[in-house]
Amino acid sequence: MALYILRRLLAVIPVMLVVAVFVFLLIRLGPGDPAAQLAGDAATAEDIQRIRERLGLHLPIHVQFITWFGNILQGDLGMSIANNRPVSSLILARLEPTLMLTLTTIIFVVLVAVPLGAIAAWNHGRWIDRAVMAFSVLGFSIPVFVLAYILIYVFAMWLGVAPVQGFVSPTDSLYRFFAHIALPVLSLSTIYIALVARITRATVVETLGEDYIRTAYSKGVRDRDILLKHALRNSWVPVVTVIGISIAALIGGVVVTESVYNIPGLGRLTVDAVLASDYPVIQGLILVFSFTYVLINLVVDITYAALDPRIRY
Amino acid sequence: MNADRTPPHSILEIRDLTVRLPPGGDRTNAVENVSMHVNAGEIVCVVGESGSGKSVTAQTVIGLLPREQLTPTSGSVIFEGEDVLTLSRERMRGLRGKRISMIFQEPMTALNPVVRVGRQIAEVFRSHGLEPGRGGMPSISDLLESVRLPEPERLQNSYPHQLSGGQRQRIMIAMALALSPSLLLADEPTTALDVTTQARILKLIREMQDRYHNGVLFITHDFGVVAEIADRVVVMRDGQVVEQGPTDRILRNPQQDYTRMLISAVPSMVPAKRKRAPDAPVALRTENLAKTYGGGSWFRKGWEVKAAEAVNLELRRGQTLGIVGESGSGKSTVARCVVRLIDPTGGKVYLGDTEIGNVRLRELKPMRKRIQIIFQDPYRSLNPRRSIGKSLIEGPTNFGVPEREAWARAVQLLEIVGIDPDAHARFPHQFSGGQRQRICIARALAMEPDVLVADEAVSALDVSVQAQVLDLLTDIRDRFDLSVLFITHDLRVAAQVCDSVAVMHQGRVVEYEPVEQLFAAPTHPYTRELLAAAPGRHWNFQAFCEATETVAALDG
Numbered sequence: 001m002a003l004y005i006l007r008r009l010l011a012v013i014p015v016m017l018v019v020a021v022f023v024f025l026l027i028r029l030g031p032g033d034p035a036a037q038l039a040g041d042a043a044t045a046e047d048i049q050r051i052r053e054r055l056g057l058h059l060p061i062h063v064q065f066i067t068w069f070g071n072i073l074q075g076d077l078g079m080s081i082a083n084n085r086p087v088s089s090l091i092l093a094r095l096e097p098t099l100m101l102t103l104t105t106i107i108f109v110v111l112v113a114v115p116l117g118a119i120a121a122w123n124h125g126r127w128i129d130r131a132v133m134a135f136s137v138l139g140f141s142i143p144v145f146v147l148a149y150i151l152i153y154v155f156a157m158w159l160g161v162a163p164v165q166g167f168v169s170p171t172d173s174l175y176r177f178f179a180h181i182a183l184p185v186l187s188l189s190t191i192y193i194a195l196v197a198r199i200t201r202a203t204v205v206e207t208l209g210e211d212y213i214r215t216a217y218s219k220g221v222r223d224r225d226i227l228l229k230h231a232l233r234n235s236w237v238p239v240v241t242v243i244g245i246s247i248a249a250l251i252g253g254v255v256v257t258e259s260v261y262n263i264p265g266l267g268r269l270t271v272d273a274v275l276a277s278d279y280p281v282i283q284g285l286i287l288v289f290s291f292t293y294v295l296i297n298l299v300v301d302i303t304y305a306a307l308d309p310r311i312r313y
Numbered sequence: 314m315n316a317d318r319t320p321p322h323s324i325l326e327i328r329d330l331t332v333r334l335p336p337g338g339d340r341t342n343a344v345e346n347v348s349m350h351v352n353a354g355e356i357v358c359v360v361g362e363s364g365s366g367k368s369v370t371a372q373t374v375i376g377l378l379p380r381e382q383l384t385p386t387s388g389s390v391i392f393e394g395e396d397v398l399t400l401s402r403e404r405m406r407g408l409r410g411k412r413i414s415m416i417f418q419e420p421m422t423a424l425n426p427v428v429r430v431g432r433q434i435a436e437v438f439r440s441h442g443l444e445p446g447r448g449g450m451p452s453i454s455d456l457l458e459s460v461r462l463p464e465p466e467r468l469q470n471s472y473p474h475q476l477s478g479g480q481r482q483r484i485m486i487a488m489a490l491a492l493s494p495s496l497l498l499a500d501e502p503t504t505a506l507d508v509t510t511q512a513r514i515l516k517l518i519r520e521m522q523d524r525y526h527n528g529v530l531f532i533t534h535d536f537g538v539v540a541e542i543a544d545r546v547v548v549m550r551d552g553q554v555v556e557q558g559p560t561d562r563i564l565r566n567p568q569q570d571y572t573r574m575l576i577s578a579v580p581s582m583v584p585a586k587r588k589r590a591p592d593a594p595v596a597l598r599t600e601n602l603a604k605t606y607g608g609g610s611w612f613r614k615g616w617e618v619k620a621a622e623a624v625n626l627e628l629r630r631g632q633t634l635g636i637v638g639e640s641g642s643g644k645s646t647v648a649r650c651v652v653r654l655i656d657p658t659g660g661k662v663y664l665g666d667t668e669i670g671n672v673r674l675r676e677l678k679p680m681r682k683r684i685q686i687i688f689q690d691p692y693r694s695l696n697p698r699r700s701i702g703k704s705l706i707e708g709p710t711n712f713g714v715p716e717r718e719a720w721a722r723a724v725q726l727l728e729i730v731g732i733d734p735d736a737h738a739r740f741p742h743q744f745s746g747g748q749r750q751r752i753c754i755a756r757a758l759a760m761e762p763d764v765l766v767a768d769e770a771v772s773a774l775d776v777s778v779q780a781q782v783l784d785l786l787t788d789i790r791d792r793f794d795l796s797v798l799f800i801t802h803d804l805r806v807a808a809q810v811c812d813s814v815a816v817m818h819q820g821r822v823v824e825y826e827p828v829e830q831l832f833a834a835p836t837h838p839y840t841r842e843l844l845a846a847a848p849g850r851h852w853n854f855q856a857f858c859e860a861t862e863t864v865a866a867l868d869g
Contacts, residue, residue: 211422217377218417219437219488220410229436230425308427309472 001305008298012291019290020072024065027279055081072287078280082273087284090269097167098265101257102250104181105189110243113193114232117200117239122227124205132197139194144253148187148260155183165262184261188253192246199242203235210234236307244300248293323391324495324528325351325374330388332369332378343369343383344552351496351528356519358531358543358560360575362775363746366552367532371498373398374530375413376405393495411441414489418501420481424473430484431469437491445491456487459524460517478640479510483517490521497522499531503538507639507802512846515542534775536579537805537849540564548572565857578780579854580805582847584828589812593629596665596796597651597684597764600625603659604646620646622820624660626798628764633790633797635811635828637804637843643820644800648768651798652686653677664764682712685757689769691749695741701727701752702737708760719759726755729792730785747778751785758789765790766798771806783809805847808832816840 035052036043052058056067071078077087120132156164162183170177207213208231216230251266258267266285273281305311327350332343344366351357359367372378374390376397389396392413397405417423425433431453438445446452457465460483473481482502489497499518503511519542522529533539539546539560546564547557548571556569567573602624607617621643628634636644650657653669662670669680688694695704705726706719714722724734730751732744741749750770757765767786771779787810790797801807807814808828815825816839824837835841844850853860 211417211419212425214377215417215423215485215488216425216436218375218409218415220406220408220440221436222406222440225436225440229428233427234425310426310474 004305005298005302008301012294012298015294016287016291019287020069021065023283023286023290024068027283028061028064077284077287080273080278080281082276082278082281087280090281091266091284091288094264094266094269096169096265097263098251098254098258098267100167100170100177101181101184101188101254101263101265102247105185105192105250106243106247108185109189109192109196109246112189113196114200114239116193117197118204118227118232118235120197120201121204121208121231124208129201132201136194136198139190142190144187144191144256145260147190148183148257151183151187152260165260167261167263167265184257184263187260188250188257191253192250195246196239196242200235200239203238204231207231207234237304237311240300240303240307244296247296251289251292322352323350324353324393325530326389326391327370327374328389328391330370330373330390331386332366332373333384333386335382340552342386342552344373344549346388347549347552347554348388349547349554349557351530353495353528354522354526355544356522356529356531356542357545357547358533358539359547359549360533360536360539361549361555362534362575362777364551365549367549368500369552370549371415371500371530371532374496375409375415375498376400377409377415407441410437410489410494411492412494413496413498414492414494415498415500416482416485416489416502418504420478420485420505423485424481426473429470429472430476434469434484434488434491437488441492443492451491456491457484459490459521460484460487462487477510478506479514482506482510482514486514486517486521490525490527493525493527495527497527497529499529501532501534504533504535508804508848509639509842509846511538511848512541515848518542534575534777535848536564536576536776536854537847537852540849540852540854548575564852564854567857575777576854576857578777579849580776580780580783580803580809581853581855582805582808582832582844582850582860584808584832585810587812589632590629593631594665595627595663596630597628597798598626598663599647599651599660599670600663601660602626602647602650602657602662602670604643604650604655605658619820621650621817624817624822626815626822626825628796628798630763630796631790631794632812633787633799633810635799635801635807635814636817637801637807637814638817639802639843641819642817644802644817645768646820647817648686648766648798648800652684652766653681654686682708682760683762684764684766685760685762686766686768687750687753687757687770689772691746691753691773692741694753695749695756697741700738700740701732701744704741704752705737705756705759708756712760722759723755726758727752729758729789730755745778747774747782750774750782754782754785754789758793762795764796764798766800768800769802770799772801772803779806786810803847804832804843816843 035048035055035057056064068078075088077091079085080087080090116132120129123129152164155162163180166180168176168180213226213230216226221230254265255267255270257263258265259271266288269281270285272278273285328348330347331345334341334343347366347370349357349359359370361367369378369383373385374392374397378384385398390398392408397408400408424430434453434456435445438450443450451459453469454465457468462468462480462483476484502518503514506514515538518529531542543560545558546560548555548563548569550571556563556567556572563572564576567576602621603619604621605617605619624647626634636647638644646655649655650670651662657670660670661668664680664684667680669677695701702720702723705723706716709719709722710716723737727734727737732748732751732755741752744752753770770786771782774782783806786797789795797810799807799811811828813825813827814831815822816831816837817823818839824831824835824840831840832844835844851860
């Protein structure tokens with residue numbers, strides 16, 4: 001197992017290398033000259049050339065890549081073109097809100113969706129099941145930004161029980177952290193609750209038809225234990241897969257949610273960087289996101305082995 | 314140890330039980346007016362084909378009928394003085410595992426794959442507020458030892474997938490008998506097992522029943538098993554009891570045609586006599602065929618499993634060669650190598666004069682139609698979304714036969730295998746297991762092969778259906794002058810259809826003889842073991858009497 005984890009960690013290197021090359025080329029091959037954009041409309045050819053030389057854009061492309069990649073390995077993601085600060089410190093400063101938002105959301109999703117799906121499966125075909133499935137279809141259909149504005153209108157403006165926007169770190173005030181993050185988490189999690197609940201229900205329904213469930217009944221096992229210890233325990237692998245995919249997709253959803261609720265996280269940073277054509281920041285963000293995806297995949301794969309003794313690497 | 318607690322007479326009494334099927338089925342009731350009883354210390358076999366209602370009867374007794382689908386509408390099931398049909402859900406749960414327990418057909422799927430077996434056994438105790446090894450209760454190790462599992466301390470920490478089928482069934486038995494219930498329901502507990510494992514499990518059930526003095530309701534479709542284990546027999550057909558009585562009386566003097574049919578369907582240990590041409594051309598030959606599985610990488614030590622080794626076989630035209638062995642013996646590996654579903658790692662395979670074991674796939678393709686295979690599970694070897702007619706013409710049209718011609722042949726073949734050609738537009742699920750296997754045979758024949766490989770093709774079928782499919786296989790072999798490579802774990806079946814038999818054990822052919830010689834004078838100890846394990850070998854089912862001659866010959 002330790003060997004497997006080591007092997008998987010080593011495998012991250014080539015993946016990240018490919019991502020790095022891709023990110024590098026993507027920006028270089030894209031339309032528009034960053035130097036020209038940076039210089040503005042009134043710039044002369046000399047101005048642009050000066051900027052180009054300052055950014056190293058006049059060097060051959062492979063030299064640019066080697067310099068750039070060497071810097072990355074040392075944790076130097078370059079300087080932001082727009083506000084002249086190191087990209088790494090920009091990202092670090094924005095990391096906490098996004099991390100908190102994603103973590104809280106995914107915990108909330110698992111805590112709500114898995115029991116919901118399991119209860120629906122147990123009551124397969126009855127009204128509880130149908131209610132959960134109806135909610136699930138609804139959850140799928142509402143776009144995040146629509147739900148976000150509805151929640152703001154109802155809870156923040158009409159009932160006045162939650163702040164409209166902003167973010168407070170849990171280290172400053174736990175209460176105010178939850179107050180601020182409640183609505184973003186709700187709007188962000190709905191679609192994933194719908195998804196995870198659906199998958200949980202489908203898997204548990206299938207598992208409940210397995211031979212070993214019949215065996216458990218024949219042993220006189222209590223209903224609760226049949227659902228929890230036998231059916232749910234055997235349904236985790238597909239559920240964990242979907243949770244993993246959800247986390248990855250969540251990071252995309254964060255862009256919208258952070259914009260609506262004005263949370264100063266990576267999502268906002270992404271939007272700002274794209275609008276300002278701030279290439280070093282965009283590159284840095286893509287690298288960070290890719291690395292996160294690779295890590296999530298690794299964690300999901302390791303979780304499989306912990307959940308099912310038949311899976312060994 | 315239980316005898317003083319249970320009354321010596323009837324433990325279970327089923328009276329006029331009727332269980333209704335959901336509307337829209339082929340009959341109204343799953344079981345109808347069924348009456349039977351089980352006494353303490355008695356094994357009662359319920360015998361019948363699939364769909365006879367035998368499993369439904371057992372599920373009713375233990376309260377495991379699928380909710381809202383099957384409902385008992387009349388009659389009573391008196392277990393130790395109480396009608397279980399009137400008990401509350403919770404009271405019924407209290408009985409299950411404690412007073413009534415059950416073992417099932419598929420040991421491979423009957424245990425929870427992600428829980429250690431020791432914990433699964435302990436769960437029986439805990440579900441009834443008890444603890445293994447305390448308050449006079451047996452410990453997990455005691456139980457594992459009583460079902461003769463080796464190294465109980467280590468084994469209880471295993472997961473089911475680390476155990477063999479026989480070991481898993483022993484775990485099931487340990488679980489079922491943990492709280493010494495007075496009634497054990499056994500639903501085809503040996504049907505999915507090898508003959509040798511089956512013999513050992515049957516012996517174990519007998520032993521355990523002697524020790525606990527409980528009643529056993531044993532469901533089977535195989536009168537061979539009945540002859541082995543039953544005190545009394547209940548024969549069921551289409552949800553009704555056809556006949557019941559003491560085993561000896563039923564075996565010697567069955568009153569009903571249906572019972573007679575079931576009994577005589579048991580394949581006999583006496584090889585069928587037939588003439589064969591010794592100099593017929595060789596249709597299929599293997600030369601030192603070998604298949605080794607292996608692996609390894611930078612980080613892991615290499616491993617190697619020799620699934621088949623130095624296999625030399627020869628199959629002549631118009632003949633049947635049997636490969637007999639238990640699971641893991643390598644018999645299916647050989648079958649798959651011969652049709653090149655997997656690539657052999659050594660040796661040669663000759664189809665006629667052409668070597669096909671080592672040729673590239675492109676060169677192999679035109680040879681494919683000359684050798685066809687039929688698999689064990691007719692439920693899964695036909696595409697469920699494709700009508701059987703389409704399945705039948707797919708192969709020939711792939712090889713350029715015009716569709717019209719392929720259809721004409723498909724219709725003809727369906728007729729030959731005994732399926733109404735008008736049913737060609739139907740889908741596999743609309744057929745019974747036996748019919749599906751007939752369709753699979755027709756599918757193979759559609760390619761006009763020289764060699765037919767039947768990989769456990771009758772093992773999943775009821776004995777009665779098995780007999781019909783065996784007849785069909787023999788019939789088409791003679792009709793089309795086919796060569797058949799017949800893979801089975803059951804020597805009785807091999808005796809019926811094979812001209813010669815190769816016994817495989819741990820990847821090697823240990824004995825390879827003409828069928829008469831193999832049965833008359835087996836030389837290898839493993840062959841003897843296989844012969845001794847055949848259920849009901851002391852009985853001649855075709856003559857309805859004891860088979861003293863056959864047994865004498867075998868034991869001598």
